[in-house]
Amino acid sequence: MIELKDVSKTFTLHNQGSAVIEVISNASLKVSPGECVALTGASGAGKSTLMRMIYGNYLTQAGEIRIGDVDLVQAEPRDVIALRREVLGYVSQFLRVVPRVPTLDVVAEPLRAIGIGAEESEDRARSLLAQLNIPERLWSLSPTTFSGGEQQRVNIARGFAHSYPAMLLDEPTASLDPTNREVVLSLIEAAKERGAAIIGIFHDEAARARVCDREIDVSRFTPRAAA
Numbered sequence: 114m115i116e117l118k119d120v121s122k123t124f125t126l127h128n129q130g131s132a133v134i135e136v137i138s139n140a141s142l143k144v145s146p147g148e149c150v151a152l153t154g155a156s157g158a159g160k161s162t163l164m165r166m167i168y169g170n171y172l173t174q175a176g177e178i179r180i181g182d183v184d185l186v187q188a189e190p191r192d193v194i195a196l197r198r199e200v201l202g203y204v205s206q207f208l209r210v211v212p213r214v215p216t217l218d219v220v221a222e223p224l225r226a227i228g229i230g231a232e233e234s235e236d237r238a239r240s241l242l243a244q245l246n247i248p249e250r251l252w253s254l255s256p257t258t259f260s261g262g263e264q265q266r267v268n269i270a271r272g273f274a275h276s277y278p279a280m281l282l283d284e285p286t287a288s289l290d291p292t293n294r295e296v297v298l299s300l301i302e303a304a305k306e307r308g309a310a311i312i313g314i315f316h317d318e319a320a321r322a323r324v325c326d327r328e329i330d331v332s333r334f335t336p337r338a339a340a
Contacts, residue, residue, distance in 0.1 A: 114310035115144040120176035140334035149311040151325040154332040202277035208268040217252045223275040241270035282313035
């Protein structure tokens, strides 16, 4: 479902004489439906960079990134947008939403975007917000006013609202209390059970051991690893 072949990435430092830094070289991996793979490696190894490449936020210099039948490296912008709307979900560490939009609408929006009716979308949003222990009195408020932990849980609810066939999870259990950590791990297990292919960054070793089928050390894709 998710496959990378010989992917490379460089950054050009325009404020330092246009120096070119190679950060990922010849990265190849494959994640099958129903499998969760953890990206591991020391800080700076390229885990987040690789995740952003898979989502299409960073352009690649070489290789293929396939989500189903779509090669993100060659895809037109409209195809990338459609892929994100229908196929590839991304739970980042930070909630980014339009100010003043109610929390219920923030969580329901991915379902409305694929044509699900308002009532069904809102029912799913309510269910997830309740599961993640967001008080009902907050659902009509903008999550931009919430605490960091509450924003994280809203972000998770939004990311799991639609049953994406492929998912990217960036530290989904970071800073969560035990109760909400258990909810998130259960959501990941349910996504695997329905056949989602998942790539995640999990610094929580116990969470990684529970939901991940294998690990890939990203440092093996960094040029310095081959030096």
